[in-house]
Amino acid sequence: MIIDCHGHYTTAPGQHDLWRKSQLAAFREGRPSPGYPAISDDEIRESIEQNQLRLLRERGADMTIFSPRASAMAHHEGDEGVSGQWARACNDLIARVVGLFPETFIGVCQLPQSPGADLTASVAELERCVQMGFAGCNLNPDPSGGRWTAPPLTDRYWYPIFEKMAELDVPAMVHVSSSCNPVFHATGAHYINADTTAFMQFIAGDLFADFPELRLVIPHGGGAVPYHWGRYRGLADMLGKPPLGEHVMRNVFFDTCVYHQPGIDLLVEVIDVGNILFGSEMVGAVRGIDPETGHYFDDTKRYIDKLGLSEADAAKVFEGNARRVYPRLDQALRARGR
């Protein structure tokens, strides 16, 4: 079975995004938020069947770990109340997708983070979503949207959410949202920078001594990390830390959202297959067809298929690691005899 660990609902019905716009307009004008619009099951079905489900089938995958559109989380907009409403609306929509396509999707939630706010609301929303059957969350290391005003992920500021994740046995994908800083293109710089930044924070800190069971997925193939693996091994050494395999890689996983063959080749060459989860971020950041291959850039399964992995290793990347990192997904699958 083939599980894509990284999919966002980028194709949600238009009313959902329109509501967000009117919610933010109301906030700016000091008015109460408008009521959330009616969206029919058929509209949701259509938005999924014509996009994620179609592509999943065409590409030969079975399931997606599915979360709200990352670039639209925009925790820097509005205030904590606005982020709370928006996160609930987005997560409830994911729950409806999962309800309509339970064989194909399992939910990962957006958190109601907000610059300067503590994580109380995020802890509560994570708990609510896990009760709805979600298997994890997306944690934004920069709720300021490119201003980078929050402390490093190893700071105690973040501990309440890590404690709740440990208690619920769910992982987080470390995933920023859009950037309000014009220097950072969202999907071309901010996303990749955040991945790199988070990994280096884990090296410099000692988070996993406090949370030995914590599991964090760094998306987009780990940002720049695998390409600079020698630099990170060397920096860990210079900082007097244990080797990365002990210090970080018991807790940190990378997805395969790397959109060309040489990148995937490198990823699998330097990172243990036990730390790699198949992912495509489809339908996502890069939607075109690569003129050099004639296939979608984000059809990452093709690159992995070309690696010539052993059957056991391929099973880890495509299924086993995801079931291990997201145990609630594993439980849900087992309950269905899969």
Place this chain on the structure above:
Amino acid sequence: MIIDCHGHYTTAPGQHDLWRKSQLAAFREGRPSPGYPAISDDEIRESIEQNQLRLLRERGADMTIFSPRASAMAHHEGDEGVSGQWARACNDLIARVVGLFPETFIGVCQLPQSPGADLTASVAELERCVQMGFAGCNLNPDPSGGRWTAPPLTDRYWYPIFEKMAELDVPAMVHVSSSCNPVFHATGAHYINADTTAFMQFIAGDLFADFPELRLVIPHGGGAVPYHWGRYRGLADMLGKPPLGEHVMRNVFFDTCVYHQPGIDLLVEVIDVGNILFGSEMVGAVRGIDPETGHYFDDTKRYIDKLGLSEADAAKVFEGNARRVYPRLDQALRARGR
């Protein structure tokens, strides 16, 4: 001949760094800066012979394009006047190194950038340094040191320095300094993020339409870019830009500061050898010996030697590209019959 395009004077005599400390202390206390200390030729000679020169010889390279310590530029400290004094002191020290070892070093200057200040002082300092025989400059895309308050490099804010670079026919290496933002480890996150960020700015903008002859070196192997080359090709396409080879890669070059073999393999696989300049950033960010190889992480010549490049391609990476990107280096070498 083997030219290392990326070396910093990280081993300057202690008085130099002590002066910087007292300069900043004086600024904070509203006192005038102290006088710059006497540093003898012998002290400079020793600091170079025991470090860069020794390692250059041990590793089999001939020359280094040499600039002040990047992490110490710290444009976010003090004000424009402080940055001006500091840049002149650092550049004058580089000029002395070059004067003592003219066969081995050629200068690249630090600019007196300062958050919020325009580039008038930087233009003047570049001109002064080129008159002293320097071949280029280091341009900091984030003089705020991790707060990222300057506009993108494609913004007209930067045009005065690009105009002066074009007039003087010198390139810039895009190189940030230390980070005062605790989320960004300097050499593990801020450096690499800046490289990635700058490249994406060049894709999203149209800088090289205005400056067709401008040459910019993105260090540290281009940040995350080669690893995510498919993403960048795809994003250029989505943004309606020409292919990267036309749109960016006539003007942008990557060094080889990637500290393991698989990273260098990938770099040379995806990036045209005409765009790759040998560099090590020695003595720099990662100073240890890789336990997996028994050699220094930053002995990047070893990785390149193992690529099996043709003689013509190796000559480009080790010498020809550097002479083309830094024409004043080429002129200086020719004047010496090299």
